Amino acid sequence: MSKNTVSDRFRKVDVDEYDENKFVDEEDGGENQLGPDEAEVDSLIRSGNLMGALQAVLKNPPINTKNQNVKERAEGLVLKVLSAFKTSDIEKAVQSLDKTGVDLLMKYIYRGFEKPSDNSSAILLQWHEKALSAGGVGSIVRVLTARKTV
């Protein structure tokens, strides 16, 4: 009486998948997006051109692709560039970006928050403060509402 002897597998069925009115995002064909160029960014960091590295790493964001590896690689690269900056240079770097650049930077910052590692949160928080003063609350709203994320 106290033990359920009938299978309860039905409880694990995802009913939403069978809903005929389920909202499916439009496919945008992001199979060719490879993310920022690793070699180019690495060479720019090594040569000390951090502003250039930032511009380069924000190119080709893997927004439309479903391949998680590409996205992880892109995020790792961005984190490398952001950590290479000196605290005093962060503000100037953010000023050099245009509106879409600031929005994209915010997306990467929040993605970085999701998987914190040793010192990453502290660095990301500094970048977050400067990006917030440049992009305003609106840029954070756009991170939250974006259907296609980095």
Next chain:
Amino acid sequence: MSYHSFLLEPISCHAWNKDRTQIALCPNNHEVHIYKKDGNNWSKIHVLKEHNGQVTGIDWAPESNRIVTCGTDRNAYVWTLKGDAWKPTLVILRINRAARCVKWSPKENKFAVGSGSRLISVCYFEKDNDWWVCKHIKKPIRSTILCLDWHPNNVLLAAGSCDFKCRIFSAYIKEVEEKPAPTAWGSKMPFGEVMFESTGTAGWVHGVCFSDSGNRVAWASHDSTVAVAEGGKTAVCASLTSETLPLLCVTFITENSLVAAGHDCYPVLFVYDSNKAALSFGGKLDVPKQSAQKGMTARERFQNLDKKATTDSKEAVLESVHKNSISQISILNGGKAQCAKFCTTGMDGGMTIWDVKTLESAMKDLKIV
């Protein structure tokens, strides 16, 4: 501008009568209250009780003096004034989710209701049966319709939806009107035809508005953007990302200027330049009172540090007129071509009437083209 606090609860929706002496609003419950202007005060003259769920949309037809209301009880009622009382007529919308917004068409022979059933009900009066009948626009809507606006030609309808798109549909009902003339959005307009669909913006479309000529449509989206599209052979779209919280309602005040308001509690002006097809920020339309900066005593400083862990003397009080999000904006005088006054209501239960001329003179850089 003049601010009047009607209630402590949010005002869900409001509508003005033709000469702007009466306002019908929903005080966040199942009823509609009609207030009449009495000098400087507002007195409640009617209470309309028929809905079984929150009233989500009210529209007052200026010429025929009829009110249409829609609510979460999946019904809409058309109210007519008989003597001293408003009598309701039920309209069967054939929807199985809540109704979200309702608008009379410019000629007042039809009205459209947007609902959570992912369709728009266009209702018209059938004389033979003495009954309101509705037709559905379903494709290609994929989520709740949040806002509607009619084109001046009485046929085209702009709808903003939760599937992140703003669309213009044809709501041509052959029983009540003639075939419409070609417009900037197209010439063939069978019922339910999509004349325009937006791309690019993400985020639910909270507010949509046609300009006075009908050639432009503006919408405000939840990703803190405002966009304007101009009809033509290929529709031209211009959007502006803003640094503020999302805007909930938008309206044209001249052919080139828009006013929008939302979660930041103050209205904002945007200017559209059709030559460059660009939208730009015009200015914040709230004039904050200059609070006297008192010098902080040492005691206050320590108290602040103790209580709030900050030495900042700025209080966490909103400086705007509205103390909570503004949910609806309506034009009072001048129409969408040369608006002289507009009104905003919000979640703080208050209503503010804004005068465009005084705003223009008060804010130095404001230019309403």
